Amino acid sequence: MTARRRVSLMVTCLGDLFFPDVGFSIVRLLRRLDVVVDVPPAQTCCGLPLFNSGYHAEARAVAARTAELFRDSEHVVVPSGSCAWMVKHEYPGLLAESGLAALAGEVAARTYELSQFLVRVLGATRFTSAVPGRVTYHDSCHLLRGLHESRSPRTLLENLSGAELVDLPGADECCGFGGSFSVRLPEVSTQILDKKLANVEATGAGCLVACDAGCLMQMRGGLTRRKSPVRALHLAEVLDGGRP
Amino acid sequence: MTTRAEFFARIRGELRKKPALFAASTAARPEHPATQADAIRRELAERWPETLEAFRLEFERVAGVFHRVASLDDVAPTIDRIARERGARELVSWHAASVAGDGLSRALTARGLGVHEMPAGEAADGAERARLRAITARADLGLTGVDLAVAETGTLVLVSGAGRPRSTSLLPPCHIALFDRTALVESLPQVGVFLEAWHRDGAPPADGAVVNFITGPSRTADIELTLTRGVHGPKEVHAIFEDGGLRG
Amino acid sequence: MVDIARRAGARMAVKSKSMATEEIDLNEALEREGITPVETDLGEYIIQLAHERPSHIIAPAIHKTKGQVAELFSRELKRPVEADPEELTRIARAELRQKFLQADIGITGANFAVADTGTVVLVTNEGNGRMVTSLPRVHVAVMGAEKVVPSMTDLMVFLAILAKSATGQKLSVYTTLVRGPRRAGELEGPEEFHLVLLDSGRIAQLGGPLREALSCLRCGACLNVCPVYRQIGGHAYGHTYPGPIGILLTAMLEGTGSVKELAHASSLCGACADACPVRIDIPKMLIELRREVGDQKIAPWIERVTFKLLAQVLVRPALYRLAARVGRVLQRPFARGGTISGLPLFLDDWTRTRDLPPVAARTFQERWAAEREAAP
Numbered sequence: 001m002t003a004r005r006r007v008s009l010m011v012t013c014l015g016d017l018f019f020p021d022v023g024f025s026i027v028r029l030l031r032r033l034d035v036v037v038d039v040p041p042a043q044t045c046c047g048l049p050l051f052n053s054g055y056h057a058e059a060r061a062v063a064a065r066t067a068e069l070f071r072d073s074e075h076v077v078v079p080s081g082s083c084a085w086m087v088k089h090e091y092p093g094l095l096a097e098s099g100l101a102a103l104a105g106e107v108a109a110r111t112y113e114l115s116q117f118l119v120r121v122l123g124a125t126r127f128t129s130a131v132p133g134r135v136t137y138h139d140s141c142h143l144l145r146g147l148h149e150s151r152s153p154r155t156l157l158e159n160l161s162g163a164e165l166v167d168l169p170g171a172d173e174c175c176g177f178g179g180s181f182s183v184r185l186p187e188v189s190t191q192i193l194d195k196k197l198a199n200v201e202a203t204g205a206g207c208l209v210a211c212d213a214g215c216l217m218q219m220r221g222g223l224t225r226r227k228s229p230v231r232a233l234h235l236a237e238v239l240d241g242g243r244p
Numbered sequence: 245m246t247t248r249a250e251f252f253a254r255i256r257g258e259l260r261k262k263p264a265l266f267a268a269s270t271a272a273r274p275e276h277p278a279t280q281a282d283a284i285r286r287e288l289a290e291r292w293p294e295t296l297e298a299f300r301l302e303f304e305r306v307a308g309v310f311h312r313v314a315s316l317d318d319v320a321p322t323i324d325r326i327a328r329e330r331g332a333r334e335l336v337s338w339h340a341a342s343v344a345g346d347g348l349s350r351a352l353t354a355r356g357l358g359v360h361e362m363p364a365g366e367a368a369d370g371a372e373r374a375r376l377r378a379i380t381a382r383a384d385l386g387l388t389g390v391d392l393a394v395a396e397t398g399t400l401v402l403v404s405g406a407g408r409p410r411s412t413s414l415l416p417p418c419h420i421a422l423f424d425r426t427a428l429v430e431s432l433p434q435v436g437v438f439l440e441a442w443h444r445d446g447a448p449p450a451d452g453a454v455v456n457f458i459t460g461p462s463r464t465a466d467i468e469l470t471l472t473r474g475v476h477g478p479k480e481v482h483a484i485f486e487d488g489g490l491r492g
Numbered sequence: 493m494v495d496i497a498r499r500a501g502a503r504m505a506v507k508s509k510s511m512a513t514e515e516i517d518l519n520e521a522l523e524r525e526g527i528t529p530v531e532t533d534l535g536e537y538i539i540q541l542a543h544e545r546p547s548h549i550i551a552p553a554i555h556k557t558k559g560q561v562a563e564l565f566s567r568e569l570k571r572p573v574e575a576d577p578e579e580l581t582r583i584a585r586a587e588l589r590q591k592f593l594q595a596d597i598g599i600t601g602a603n604f605a606v607a608d609t610g611t612v613v614l615v616t617n618e619g620n621g622r623m624v625t626s627l628p629r630v631h632v633a634v635m636g637a638e639k640v641v642p643s644m645t646d647l648m649v650f651l652a653i654l655a656k657s658a659t660g661q662k663l664s665v666y667t668t669l670v671r672g673p674r675r676a677g678e679l680e681g682p683e684e685f686h687l688v689l690l691d692s693g694r695i696a697q698l699g700g701p702l703r704e705a706l707s708c709l710r711c712g713a714c715l716n717v718c719p720v721y722r723q724i725g726g727h728a729y730g731h732t733y734p735g736p737i738g739i740l741l742t743a744m745l746e747g748t749g750s751v752k753e754l755a756h757a758s759s760l761c762g763a764c765a766d767a768c769p770v771r772i773d774i775p776k777m778l779i780e781l782r783r784e785v786g787d788q789k790i791a792p793w794i795e796r797v798t799f800k801l802l803a804q805v806l807v808r809p810a811l812y813r814l815a816a817r818v819g820r821v822l823q824r825p826f827a828r829g830g831t832i833s834g835l836p837l838f839l840d841d842w843t844r845t846r847d848l849p850p851v852a853a854r855t856f857q858e859r860w861a862a863e864r865e866a867a868p
Contacts (some may be wrong), residue, residue, distance in 0.1 A: 013806075013857045017816055020856035039860050042809035052760060054782030054791075058803030143537040145762035147742055174719045178759025185757060190845040191723045192759070196514050216820040221846030224831055246691070254695045255637075271645045294544035302662070324628050365677045366840035376679065377627075381593060397663040406677030410626045414619060433661070440670075443609045443644065453675045453685075454625070457651075457667035462619040465659075466535035466551060470577040474593075475534050475585055477619025477666065 005122070006036045008073035009187075010066075010111070012083045013045035014213035022079050022213070025236035026114060027156045030077070032242065033124050040069040046078075048086040053095070054182050060094050067100060067107045075121065076111040079236060080212045081143025084113040089146060103180060105152035111141055115211055115235055119152040126154065129163035130241035131233065136205035137170040138196070138219065140212035144172055153211055153235055162241060167198045168208075192221045198232055251326070269481060271436075278446030280437050284312075284429065292425045295395045296485060302398030306460030308481045313448065315488040316344060320351035322484055323420060327357055332384030334358040336416060339407030342450070343389045343422055343491045364407040377411065385477070386416035387492075390423035391449045392438060393483070396431040399482065400458040403442075405450025413458060419478040424490045493518060493599075494525050496686055500630045502527050502596035506588075508614065508621040509533035510601025511549060511710060512634045512690055515732045515745065518599070529590045529599070532620040541568055547734065550658050550712035555725055588620070598682065602635035603651060603709070605687075607642050609764035610671055612687060615654060625670050627721060631682040633670070636708040637689045641688040650709065657769040658713035690830030693745045701780045705740040714764035716776060720757055729754060735763040736774045739781070746813050748784045750790060755781040770833045819851040826850075 007030055011023045012085040023039075030037050042117045047062035070076050078084040088108045097105035129135070137157055142148050150172070164217075176182065176192030183189075196219065200208050208223070208230055210216050218230035246254075274280045288295055300310045311322050327335065335357050339362065340346045353359045360379045367373040380386070388408070393402035404410045413419045422474050428433060439455070442448035462477030472480045493516075505527055507513065513801060519529040519540075535553035539546060541564040546552030551563070563574035565583055573583060600621060604613040610631045614621040620776040625631050641647055655661040674681030697703050715721045715735035726734035731750070733741040734757055743751045755778055764774040785791050786799075805811045826832045827850040835843045842848055854862070 016856045017819075017851050019852065022861070023856040025705060037709055039857065041857070041861070043857065044806045044812045046641065047806070048712040050799060050806075052782070053799060054755075054777055054779060054786040055786070055799045055803065056783050058799060062803060062806045105762065116735045141759070141763075145766055172763075174759050174761035176759060178761065181756065181759045185720075186841045186845060188720055188723050188757075189759070192719045209680070217849060218846065221831075221842070221848055224847045225833070225845065249689070251637075251689065254691070255698065258695050258698035258700075270642045271649055273643050306665075306762045330511050361589055366681075367526075367679055373679065375742075377593070381589075399663055404678060404681070405675070406679075409679045410622065411680060412620050414626065414646060433645070436645040437816040439609075439644035451673050452678050453670060453676055453681055454623065455669040457663065457669075459661070459663045459665050459667075461665070462617070463665055464534045464581060464618045466533070466538065466553055467556075467561055467577040467580055469551070469554070470558075472577050472581040474586065475618040475620075476532070476623055 004034055005038050006038070006074040007077050008070055009037060009039045009116070009183070010046070010070065010076050010078045010083065010087075010237045011039065011043055012080055012213060014077065014217065015079050016043065018217065019213055019234065022234040022236050025234070025240040026077065026079060027116070029236060029239055033122055035122070040073070040165060043069060046083040046086045048082055049179050051090060053177050056094065057152050060098055063091055063094055064098050064100055067095060067103050070107050071103060072203050073110060075117065077113060078109065079114055079116055079234060080214065081113045081140040081147060081149070082212055082214055084111055085142040087111045087144035113149065113153040113211060115156055116147070116149055116150065119155050125155055125159045127160055127239040128241035129208045131236055132162045132224065132233070133164070133207070134203070134205040135160070135163045135207045135238065136166050136176060136200060136203045137171060138168060138200075138208060138210045138215060139172045139216045140210055141174050143211050153209070155159050156239060157209060158235070160239065163238070166203045168203055170196070175215045175218050177214045179214065182218060190228065191221070193218055196217060197222050197228070199228065201228060207234050211235050211237050256339070264309060271403055273433060274440055275403030276438035277437050277444055281441040281446055283428070284434050284437060288428055288430065289425070291429055295428045295430055295449050296425070298395035298430070299393055299398060300380070302395060303460070303483055306398045308398060308460050308483055311482060311484045313484060313486050316347065316486060316490065318482060319344065319348055319486060320355060323385070324351060324355045324357065326418070326482055327385060328422060332418065334360065334383045335385040335387055336362065336380045336383040336412050337387040337388045338362055338389060339364045339408070340410045343387060360407050360430055362407060362412065374423045380411045380415045382408070383416045384418060386412040388413050388419070389423050390421045390483070392426045392435055393427045394429055394432065394435055397459055399457050401435060402456045402458065403448060404454040404456070406452070408450050408452060410444050410456065413456065414477050417474060417478055418480040418482070419458070420482045420484065422484045422486065422490065424486045424488070426489070429491045446487065450487055493634070493688060494521050496630065496632055497522060497527050497597050498525060500597050500684070501819070502630070504530060504591065504595045505597045505599050506530050506532050506595040506628060507536070507599045508550070508601070508616060508622050508624045509536050509600070510634060511546070511732060512601045512636055513599060514546065515692065516634070516690065518634070530588070531597070532588050532591065532624060533616070534581065534618060537584060537588065538564060545727065548712060548715060549710050549733065549735070555727070581747050586788055590621040592627050596626045597630040597632065598628035599863070600624050601631050602633045602639055603654065605634060605635060605640045606644055606645055606647050607640050609644060611791045612670045613647060614668045615651070615664045615666070617659070619666050621670050622666055625668060625682070626680055629682055630649055630684045631670070631673070632686040634688045636694055637691055638694050653712055653769045654709050657709070657713040657767070676717065693747070701784075702740055702744050702777055704772045704777065705737065706743060707772060708737055708741065709770060711769060713767040713769065717763040717767045719759065719761060719763070729757070729811065736778070737772065740774065740777050743781055748781060748788065751781060752785045755785055761805070771865050816855055820853070823850045
């Protein structure tokens with residue numbers, strides 16, 4: 001018998017404050033796959049919002065604290081591609097100046113965005129849909145171009161029992177969120193979003209799936225504002241149909 | 245304005261600050277480009293029919309019109325046909341020595357075309373230069389030779405020089421270029437070898453100030469991204485391939 | 493440049509497309525000397541008639557419809573003109589042909605220069621580059637000092653990259669290699685040739701944070717894929733070079749202060765870096781610019797205070813939890829049916845066009861802790 005895998009969930013600030021259900025879906029999915037899940041206490045944020053706005057000293061302090069929280073984790077699983085990218089791609093450089101290069105490198109190597117962890121580490125691809133019918137998938141920029149991952153989420157959705165994945169035209173184009181960009185240039189951000197949502201509605205899908213809480217906040221905010229019947233859900237919520 | 249010395253000193257100063265920043269290496273250059281150019285020519289002499297076919301495909305893809313004739317005797321009829329189809333009467337040509345020799349001009353004149361062959365060297369004075377320019381600007385057809393025909397891109401490479409004015413392939417609305425198998429090369433890197441050779445250790449085809457790469461007719465998409473041809477340069481480019489060899 | 497033109501006794505200068513001359517406002521300088529600059533790239537000609545500036549590096553008049561172009565042409569020619577691209581192109585050919593033949597001086601940019609042969613390289617699809625370098629008596633090329641490549645071998649690599657990324661061609665229609673004025677025996681070509689190298693902040697970046705931007709070929713590929721550029725167009729950037737690369741070039745040429753707002757005009761989606769044929773990491777450098785803007789304290793103080801406060805909250809979990817509780821209280825008047833559809837003051841920047849999820853009644857970590865206690 002092999003030892004059970006252990007995962008520490010990095011719930012992220014948006015996941016913690018606005019989308020707690022996503023976190024619980026992830027916990028259920030992992031437990032069903034016989035993974036032991038823990039949530040290191042007193043988490044706040046990965047520091048990406050500070051980093052991307054150019055506040056690097058401040059981001060470094062936040063990143064150092066977060067890396068420290070996951071020092072002993074076997075695997076770190078993150079619900080958002082952007083936060084996973086921050087940890088994997090930016091922590092090593094950012095924390096080198098604090099003498100934490102080794103820690104940052106280790107945590108970076110053990111960190112996975114959820115879909116990548118499910119497919120590439122666990123080899124788990126068979127789930128039951130929580131939202132029967134047509135679904136479509138939006139590539140989050142950081143997951144797609146930062147972590148070069150477009151396959152894993154699609155593998156999961158293609159194999160999802162009870163759901164049919166349809167292609168989203170321009171799936172790889174930005175939703176217009178961009179963190180502080182969404183409030184610094186709200187008009188432009190919304191125009192980009194409108195284009196995205198028009199593409200979504202044209203697919204006839206009842207559910208729009210994404211792997212990033214930022215994109216979800218933006219796209220869901222646009223969909224409910226236009227009273228669209230399309231729901232924007234996190235991948236974990238969609239995969240979580242086999243709920244006991 | 246800055247002096248040359250100041251300018252370079254500034255560049256060196258900045259580069260010294262962080263010496264390892266530009267790690268990118270430059271492309272590997274041939275050590276003896278003329279020798280390599282000869283080697284390319286010899287290799288291609290074996291497989292020129294494939295190269296020609298590849299050139300034809302690319303040249304047509306960029307909207308060039310390709311013609312193939314068996315011998316020099318068939319060139320004049322082909323040009324005559326192109327002229328008749330377009331109602332063209334006046335043709336300017338590079339000096340015969342840079343195209344296919346004297347016979348072609350005579351044959352074209354005999355067929356009733358107004359043939360204006362450019363002089364082998366400079367114009368005697370400004371007035372003569374102006375006269376020749378006016379002829380070129382009025383002409384319907386421009387006839388030139390070709391120094392390299394590039395299969396990869398369908399490109400004609402023309403070196404300017406004595407008897408090879410740049411405007412012959414530029415001002416008339418229809419450019420006709422005549423070439424044989426010796427001009428064929430396969431790729432842009434091979435063109436690079438020839439350019440290096442012409443500059444360093446081989447004999448260039450001519451000693452003018454300009455080398456032009458021509459890849460199809462002049463085009464623009466500046467109005468609503470609609471493709472239109474012949475905005476400044478020729479609207480049509482014809483390439484005539486002669487099988488027998490233009491230089492005997 | 494004006495000196496050269498004046499010495500040449502020039503009254504009219506024909507120009508082929510050159511962002512470098514846009515950068516130095518050359519047209520205005522020539523006009524002040526009584527020399528008429530005529531743009532000959534069709535797109536540039538159109539915007540010159542409209543008294544505008546290019547909105548795209550490769551397609552400068554992409555913001556104009558054929559109807560608008562026809563109107564400009566009929567105003568110029570004082571006769572009605574049909575709004576058909578083919579016909580408009582024919583008219584431009586005839587008009588500009590006269591200018592090429594009359595002009596005293598030809599001004600071009602340069603796409604590349606080859607160091608070991610002393611060659612300046614011009615790439616065009618229309619052929620105006622050839623006209624401008626062949627017909628006038630004087631040719632002046634203006635180029636950024638970063639455009640030099642070592643050899644012809646390198647040039648061949650870059651020509652293919654530029655054509656593919658700029659317009660999807662294997663090679664642009666005309667590539668013109670110029671190595672000076674007319675040579676002995678040549679019938680035509682300029683008697684004088686001048687090359688002007690522009691520094692304008694470029695050399696200082698050789699060791700600076702924007703050095704990668706010095707590799708830019710001006711192909712425009714990053715503009716075409718940029719979601720922000722596609723929404724706002726080139727003019728909205730307000731400087732010579734638009735789009736994501738334009739923000740970097742503007743910072744390089746005019747200093748960081750000139751892009752304190754522009755540095756944020758990107759969602760950092762990374763499409764530009766993906767499209768860039770010379771792999772310029774544009775998002776990384778935009779972040780770098782934002783950092784400089786913050787470090788130099790030229791960002792608005794309210795913004796700096798906000799981010800510094802945020803950082804304080806994010807390193808103190810107790811404060812973070814408190815902030816969540818405060819948020820829940822403050823959002824009460826605005827949260828209806830699980831969403832927030834309107835907020836007061838600047839917070840409305842989000843909610844004017846989008847709903848906002850409220851802070852959850854219990855955060856994930858609060859629920860998780862509660863469950864642990866219930867079933868340890």
